[in-house]
Structure formats: structure tokens, C-alpha cells
Amino acid sequence: MNYFSTSSGVTTLEAQASYYSGNTVVFDGVIKYDTGCCGDWALYYINARGGWDSFLIEGKVKRTDAITRYEYSNASNTKKQYMSEVEPAYEMHTGWLTDSQSEILAHNLIPSVKVYAHNLNENKLFPVVIKDTSVEWKNFKNEKKLVSYTINVVAGDKETRR
Incomplete structure (x- = not known):
């Protein structure tokens, strides 16, 4: 051995x-x-059996921020912005997956209620919520090609700016 x-x-x-x-x-x-x-991101999650697992994101990750602006009107009816909340959302693309990796993702990762994203380059770890409400169980036989997924998540914590 x-x-x-x-x-x-x-x-x-x-x-x-x-x-x-x-x-x-x-x-x-x-x-x-x-x-x-190799990949720049990883997702850590509670699997269907209650244990922690990790999934390396080998494809691109695109961030888009949803911005909510809060305003008030002063005595002269002029609007002033006093705060904004930024909610980061990430579109994560997996690499090519085997049939067993695809099944693990569909059965364990996508339905998980406790997920953390880890930016490996910046070593930042934060909670996320998976926004996908359905998942296709892909395999090579049905697709006639290698399979990959897009996973959509939002950060669990909003950023407040004043």
C-alpha cells in the first residue's frame, strides 16, 4: 500500500x-x-445524510449585485438617498461532471438548506442560499455529451452602505 x-x-x-x-x-x-x-470557488454544504460535503466550482463565477436604495424627502420635497443595501448574487458554472458527480450534485447539493461559498483566491467564506428551485438529473446517456450545471446563489448577508 x-x-x-x-x-x-x-x-x-x-x-x-x-x-x-x-x-x-x-x-x-x-x-x-x-x-x-482546479477552481477558484468551492461550495460547502450539508448533504442528504446530514454530513458536510464540498463541491469545487471549476467553471466561471459571475457576480451581479441587486441594489435596494432607501430615500427620504426633505421639507423642500427634494429626495435624498440615505442608505443602500447590496445583495450579491453569483452564477456558478461547474466543470464537466461524471454521471455519479452529477447525481451527487442533484441529490445533495442543490436541495441543501445550509451552504457556504468559499472564494479560494481571496480566502473568503460566507453563507449563501441556492436560488434554483428545480434540478435536472443529467447523465451522459441522455445528453449524449458531457454534463455541467449552472448553480445560482445569493449571499446570505446583505452589505449595507450609508
Whole structure:
């Protein structure tokens, strides 16, 4: 048995493997981890069994801010803005997924009620709410191509500016 240690930027994995070569780790003849993945974001979430899992976002992430402005009118009926709330929303694109990864995402991540986004470049971790209200269970056989997903989240905390 070979021992290995690898850091993917999300977690560090140390285990006893039957085979480790390049970016592939094999346990009992089954490929379990591909350590060659890279991404700038990760989602940490409570899975369907109640445990914590992580999902690396390998595609692009686009931020859009929803801005709510608060105003008042003074005695001369002139409007003045006194505060704005910024609610960041993120459109996250996964990389190409295997059928089993697609099933894990559809069954565990999208319905999760406790999710955190981690910007790995800035090392910022914050709560998010997944806004998607449905999820298609994609697989290679039905799609006739590799599958990926778009996950839409909003930050759990609004930014207040005065």
C-alpha cells in the first residue's frame, strides 16, 4: 500500500491508497479522487445524510449585485438617498461532471438548506442560499455529451452602505 498526501485547495486528503499515479488515486481498484482539478470557488454544504460535503466550482463565477436604495424627502420635497443595501448574487458554472458527480450534485447539493461559498483566491467564506428551485438529473446517456450545471446563489448577508 502507498501513502499519499495531496492538497487540492479545498481540503487536504491523507489516506492509504492501493495505487497513486499523477492526478489519480485508486482505492481497491476504484478511482476515487482526481487531484488535478482546479477552481477558484468551492461550495460547502450539508448533504442528504446530514454530513458536510464540498463541491469545487471549476467553471466561471459571475457576480451581479441587486441594489435596494432607501430615500427620504426633505421639507423642500427634494429626495435624498440615505442608505443602500447590496445583495450579491453569483452564477456558478461547474466543470464537466461524471454521471455519479452529477447525481451527487442533484441529490445533495442543490436541495441543501445550509451552504457556504468559499472564494479560494481571496480566502473568503460566507453563507449563501441556492436560488434554483428545480434540478435536472443529467447523465451522459441522455445528453449524449458531457454534463455541467449552472448553480445560482445569493449571499446570505446583505452589505449595507450609508
